[in-house]
Amino acid sequence: MLDIAEELDRWVEQGRDFAVATVVAVGGSAPRRPGAALAVDADGTAIGSVSGGCVEGAVYELCRQALQDGACVLERFGYSDDDAFAVGLTCGGIIDILVTPVRAGDRVRPVVAAGLRAAATGRTAALARIVTGPADLVGRALLIRDGDHDDRHEGDRHEGDRYEGGFGSHPELDRTVAAEARAFLDAGRTGTLEIGEQGSRCGAPLTVLVESSVPPPRMIVFGAIDFAAALVRVGKFLGHHVTVCDARPVFATRARFPEADEIVVAWPHEYLERTRVDARTVLCVLTHDAKFDVPLLQRALRLPVAYVGAMGSRRTHLERNARLREVGVSELELARLRSPIGLDLGARTPEETALSIAAEIVADRRGGSGVSLAGAHTPIHHDTAPAPAGRIGSVA
Template structure:
């Protein structure tokens, strides 16, 4: 949903009426992940999509209808001989799409504006989309320092409201969507919880031309990019217009003081032992999810010896992705940046990096089993559980 938040928030600010379509359920193969979204205004202007294009035309029409009626609707799409070339999924999966109106002055409009503002503040938050039940189409936002329960549908049982609030609070720093079901089979409320942790970081050490290309591609891919190089003549904001931050500091000092977590990728592109070894010594001992360094195999061997001399263990140096990037065969800065970013994505997602035509099975990873929590009406305490507790993803 991140990809539509900028235009959606702009439409809210303009008090433009529109509809939001969200992929809320998927079985077998699906071209998009849960939470994929599309917005359509009354003039038919579109941002985003909920599939690879096969059902988006039909969803577009449903969005226009939702703006007119002011009502939400949930539709299931699959494949059959009759629908394959109309509004069916050519991939063979089955998906559910929720379409809800976002009208001026409504709580849905406020939730979208608040969500975008929280993301700009790098504040982890979670959005609950009520997908089934009497409150279908409601958006519930959990953010730092705010009482999410005030946004929970008032029609919900107090125990359910409390459980939903607690679960969305826990989801703020998670990495995967969560399906929650509350109540009984007769009177159930289903919620798709979408986490919005802070954006992943890409820290680039060294202001070389490869860094310029990687900064541009990383920013376009949703990373918060930092370029670090003590040489101000090389590391300028004008040279790196896509970077969120350009730091003039010795890299090892910067890495020692900046927040680093599993969503951080660190790429050392300098080819200079004065920068490389001290920076890598800090990076490889940090919780960064990816650490890579540019250089030939001979450079790598020399660098490994220097790291060992600096006291790093074999286990620590084994974390280093060097020579950096996937073997795509490109040579230009842009092609090299693409190979580096591809490896970062592969490591983060657990992929193998091979050509899809040489693999078997579904193109897209199987949709994980939804984590669910069932809460009976009237329960007030002890009703919630940590997402995933006892339930597989």
């Protein structure tokens, strides 16, 4: 749902009632990931998508029905061997979709509205909703905000936690889900978790969908060269916040990198020491100059980032690894280094090279093999099977 937060935030501001269908779980070759959403207002206006077109019509009708009866519905859509043209995913996938009415007076509306506002304004937040469990809990929502955010009402604050709303059940359930959702938020993940009704790992099970809204992941490109200019463009296309860093002011200029979000003139290792990185950050070292590479990689390979890649020939790679060992980089740390950077596409131009680097970053993030799908027996999407679905109660 947070993927269409800006539009839904406007609907809330306009006082519209709406129902939102959210992908909860996927299996097989499903086209959309958990968190993807389609919303329909009382006038029948629709925004968003849950399947890329396969089941939009059926989901639209479920949203219209939810607006009328106030019931939350969990529905499964999948491929039918008997009738490939029936409502379903003819690509062979399975998706579970939670349909939630968000109407004036609905208990869930204030929490959902706060989550939409946070996401629409670029704040870090996670929205947790109960997907399966007792009927009186299904659809209830809890909002976990970033630890630095502090503009909520005093009554919404909880000792030791930063969340608002709640499930109205056992108090430990709110605290436990908030803590679990914080881990999702720290990693920028959206997905489901299983938990007991009283907040423990035992007892009646609940399924909770956690949707994270986080700033774009960072891509830091070290080395203001032509290959870097192409990589900046690809990085922006993939949704990264891109920084270019180089110690040479004559090369690190806005004229050379107009699409970069930031341009930093500094020694790379010094900049890396003072800037913020996290588990989604990717570091691309394109300088292939030992005086820059060695101190930079010595630090980079010890940071909890998603990806570290370095450009250079195979000979450069071997020489650089030898220098890194000399300054104390361990074999385990060296094993994290993607060098020579990128997948083997036979790339020659800066644009082709940028594509090979981006492909490796995506494969590393998604667990892909990097081999051609044609003739391979690997899955197209690396997903887990969804849980059983059915009609599950009301959130009115």
